Amino acid sequence: MKWIAVVIVAIALVVVAMASADGQETDYSRKGADTCLSCHDDEVTLAIFKTVHAVPSDSSGPFGHGQLQCESCHGPGDAHSGRVRRGEERPAIPHFGSGPVASLEDQNGICLECHKDDVGFGWHTGVHPSDEVACADCHVSHAPADAVMQTSTQAEVCFDCHQRQRSETMKAFSHPLLQGKMDCSGCHSAHSDEAATAFAQQTLNASCEQCHAEKRGPFLWEHAPVSEDCGLCHAPHGSNHAGMLTQRAPLLCQSCHSASGHPSIANTTDGLAADLPSQYLLGQSCMNCHSQVHGSNHPSGSKLMR
Numbered sequence: 001m002k003w004i005a006v007v008i009v010a011i012a013l014v015v016v017a018m019a020s021a022d023g024q025e026t027d028y029s030r031k032g033a034d035t036c037l038s039c040h041d042d043e044v045t046l047a048i049f050k051t052v053h054a055v056p057s058d059s060s061g062p063f064g065h066g067q068l069q070c071e072s073c074h075g076p077g078d079a080h081s082g083r084v085r086r087g088e089e090r091p092a093i094p095h096f097g098s099g100p101v102a103s104l105e106d107q108n109g110i111c112l113e114c115h116k117d118d119v120g121f122g123w124h125t126g127v128h129p130s131d132e133v134a135c136a137d138c139h140v141s142h143a144p145a146d147a148v149m150q151t152s153t154q155a156e157v158c159f160d161c162h163q164r165q166r167s168e169t170m171k172a173f174s175h176p177l178l179q180g181k182m183d184c185s186g187c188h189s190a191h192s193d194e195a196a197t198a199f200a201q202q203t204l205n206a207s208c209e210q211c212h213a214e215k216r217g218p219f220l221w222e223h224a225p226v227s228e229d230c231g232l233c234h235a236p237h238g239s240n241h242a243g244m245l246t247q248r249a250p251l252l253c254q255s256c257h258s259a260s261g262h263p264s265i266a267n268t269t270d271g272l273a274a275d276l277p278s279q280y281l282l283g284q285s286c287m288n289c290h291s292q293v294h295g296s297n298h299p300s301g302s303k304l305m306r
């Protein structure tokens with residue numbers, strides 16, 4: 001086994017030599033992870049060995065042959081690992097931890113060195129740009145399971161910063177996000193290069209239709225707003241109206257359709273006294289008759305009634 005150590009030391013020395021060219025505090029430690037573990041052997045740190053990052057046979061991973069191990073992510077740690085004289089402060093390690101010395105962009109840059117292709121070219125201009133949100137704000141590296149990658153725990157990670165969406169999902173009718181049965185990634189792409197809202201698919205409707213395929217059509221009789229934008233009637237995170245509607249019928253429908261054709265204005269006391277309760281307003285309201293509000297394939301379904 002001795003020759004392995006020799007090779008590692010040789011590699012480390014080459015790296016040290018290359019890195020030193022940049023100036024001070026750029027030296028890598030001599031023994032890689034072994035150096036670090038002599039001080040950091042707590043449970044959290046050691047959990048890195050239970051992750052995909054610690055597969056020795058994966059030569060492209062931090063612990064692969066010839067890689068810098070801990071310092072692939074944390075940056076050159078020789079100065080940090082050294083002896084500290086009484087009264088002096090231990091030099092900080094460049095990346096990650098409570099007192100990182102590198103800029104956010106540098107910290108993301110170190111992850112991107114291996115993950116450019118996964119994250120995509122658009123990261124820099126996307127919704128979560130590199131100068132505002134760190135990879136490590138969402139991804140936890142020292143955990144056997146990365147919460148943001150699991151459907152059951154992802155929403156909590158996002159809610160940390162997106163409080164408004166948390167409160168929306170607490171409304172009476174919502175997608176089962178709080179329950180962990182569905183994740184934000186169902187509709188959003190966290191790495192997206194889209195400047196706005198970052199949908200998982202090209203369009204909003206395509207995102208919805210991944211799961212609600214029966215709403216896709218094409219229908220013989222389309223309802224124009226449905227093919228245009230599901231969000232015209234539905235609040236995607238949650239709503240206090242049944243069916244996650246943005247408002248209740250008939251108001252919802254009347255935001256586009258004139259109320260004059262149908263007697264669909266709210267009943268006054270007079271109205272109630274004079275008539276039976278209006279079939280236009282009770283029960284399913286407009287949907288009492290126009291039940292095929294997403295479109296119809298019935299030959300005589302042009303009014304979306306069958």
Ligand code: HEC
Pocket residue numbers: 029032033035036037038039040070071074076077078080081082090092093095096097098099100
């Ligand atoms: C000689 C002991 C020693 C060695 C070796 C050592 N560290 Fe540390 N490390 C410390 C101490 C002590 C702290 C806490 C520093 C403080 O609180 O000021 C620390 C803190 C850290 C932090 C957290 C920084 C922060 O600001 O909270 C990280 C990350 C870290 N070390 C990584 C490493 C890595 C990677 C290596 C190997 C290259 C390494 N350490 C080697 C003693 C060591």
Ligand code: HEC
Pocket residue numbers: 033036037040044045048053062069070071072073074096097098136139140141142143
């Ligand atoms: C895949 C990149 C990566 C590798 C490899 C890695 N770390 Fe980390 N480490 C991080 C990130 C990111 C953080 C910040 C907290 C988090 O996301 O888990 C961190 C945090 C830490 C901390 C600080 C924990 C705290 O309380 O703030 C220590 C100490 C540490 N790492 C030591 C090590 C040691 C020792 C190794 C090698 C055995 C290592 N790390 C390997 C990415 C990595």
Ligand code: HEC
Pocket residue numbers: 052053058060061062067072073110111112113114115135136139141146149
């Ligand atoms: C030295 C290269 C390297 C560095 C640096 C690195 N990674 Fe990785 N990462 C890998 C490899 C290799 C895999 C496994 C790839 C695979 O299985 O497709 C991986 C996997 C991942 C995964 C997927 C985990 C899973 O459970 O499937 C995430 C997320 C990730 N890395 C995030 C990060 C973050 C965040 C950083 C910076 C803190 C980072 N990586 C730094 C090489 C690296």
Ligand code: HEC
Pocket residue numbers: 108111112115118119123128133134135136137138139148149154185189190191
């Ligand atoms: C806003 C939260 C967030 C940020 C910031 C973020 N990610 Fe991710 N990442 C995710 C989610 C969520 C997934 C799971 C993929 C999915 O569900 O679409 C993921 C997946 C991954 C994967 C697994 C491969 C893949 O594409 O599925 C890698 C690797 C990764 N991220 C690396 C990074 C790196 C590197 C950065 C920083 C440049 C970063 N991520 C920033 C949320 C984030």
Ligand code: HEC
Pocket residue numbers: 155158159162165175177182183184185186187188197204231235236237
């Ligand atoms: C069912 C699909 C869907 C799911 C699941 C979903 N979203 Fe959205 N999200 C949307 C749509 C559609 C929009 C754009 C319309 C809007 O602003 O309400 C949006 C907008 C957003 C916005 C931007 C709001 C604004 O004011 O511009 C944020 C932030 C957001 N979502 C975060 C989240 C988070 C965090 C989760 C997971 C807890 C999540 N979303 C889950 C569909 C979804």
Ligand code: HEC
Pocket residue numbers: 127128132133134137138148154157158159160161162184185188190195196197198
């Ligand atoms: C560390 C904080 C943080 C975390 C964690 C985070 N985000 Fe964000 N998110 C932001 C910031 C900052 C912006 C850009 C400013 C804004 O519009 O609020 C943003 C923007 C967005 C937008 C676009 C909003 C718009 O205005 O169009 C969506 C969608 C989004 N995030 C989804 C997610 C999802 C999904 C997750 C979890 C996988 C997540 N975010 C985790 C901070 C965060």
Ligand code: HEC
Pocket residue numbers: 173174175176182186187204207208209210211212230231234236242243244
């Ligand atoms: C990842 C899968 C997925 C995606 C993507 C998705 N949904 Fe859903 N949707 C669900 C699940 C799961 C339910 C809950 C079904 C249940 O509770 O029986 C649901 C329920 C609904 C409901 C009924 C709510 C109620 O209270 O009856 C509406 C309306 C809805 N989704 C609209 C949308 C819209 C609009 C989009 C796109 C913005 C969308 N969905 C995207 C999975 C998804």
Ligand code: HEC
Pocket residue numbers: 205208209212215216223225226227229230231232233234243245249284287291293294
């Ligand atoms: C014109 C308004 C409108 C638009 C646009 C719309 N919906 Fe709906 N949707 C409704 C109404 C109203 C209900 C309640 C139906 C009921 O009570 O019979 C509903 C119910 C639903 C339901 C739950 C009940 C069911 O039928 O499964 C889902 C899922 C749904 N819509 C998905 C979608 C998707 C996906 C889109 C975009 C392709 C969309 N909706 C566009 C009005 C609309």
Ligand code: HEC
Pocket residue numbers: 223224225232233249252253254255256257286287290293302303304
């Ligand atoms: C965002 C605007 C919008 C909303 C909200 C909306 N519609 Fe429509 N609806 C339209 C448009 C546009 C047409 C197509 C009109 C045309 O072709 O002349 C249409 C067509 C119709 C038709 C067929 C009309 C015809 O002449 O063939 C019916 C029936 C209908 N809508 C019922 C409803 C009901 C019921 C609701 C409430 C659940 C509703 N609409 C909500 C915009 C809307």
Ligand code: HEC
Pocket residue numbers: 250253254257261262264279280281285286287288289290303
């Ligand atoms: C009792 C059944 C019934 C209810 C409830 C009902 N409609 Fe209709 N609606 C009809 C019939 C029948 C037609 C077809 C009239 C025709 O062909 O001339 C129609 C036609 C329409 C049309 C097509 C335009 C037209 O006049 O031909 C629209 C738009 C419409 N309804 C919207 C609504 C809205 C919005 C509501 C709720 C406020 C509603 N309907 C409630 C039966 C109903």
